[in-house]
Amino acid sequence: MIDPLEKALAAEHAAVYAYGVIGGKTDGALRTKATAGFDAHRARRDRLRTLILRRGGTPPEADPAYPLPFDVKDKDDAVRLAVLIEERVVAAYLELAGDGDASLRRLAAQAMQEGAARAYDWRPAVAAFPGMPAERTTGSPPVKTEPTPVPAASP
Secondary structure, rough: OOOHHHHHHHHHHHHHHHHHHHHOOHHHHHHHHHHHHHHHHHHHHHHHHHHHHOOOOOOOOOOOOOOOOOOOOOHHHHHHHHHHHHHHHHHOOHHHOOOOOHHHHHHHHHHHHHHHHHHHHHHOOOOOOOOOOOEEEOOOOOOOOOOOOOOOOOO
16 A cells, blocks of 8 residues: 555655656746646655654655656647646545644645645636536635515614
């Protein structure tokens, strides 16, 4: 069985690699966003490596390359990859969020929150909750414009 810390580290290694690709297919504000994502995942990767070492483990090293889920040909593909990578990193931290060590739970919760926020920043859309329609939605829910009836005051 793979240790949850190692699983999270493997996801961070893959994210660092993917953000290198994302940065290479973007420019301007998108490249700035890619650089910030790269730096965030690199910092989290280094923190996880340190945690594993402190616990007496041997952190897995990064692979020389990672297979991408699709060809990244342009900035639209890069944005799509960034969202997918963030979603996968969030999923990798789920098991760690259930650890008995409160500090690891906090680490996982923070990593998941940051990953979800980065994914949303790349593409402001939210996946449906279980039981809701499967399509992704954007924007705010419709606002009820009819006035709410006010009960008559008693004499």
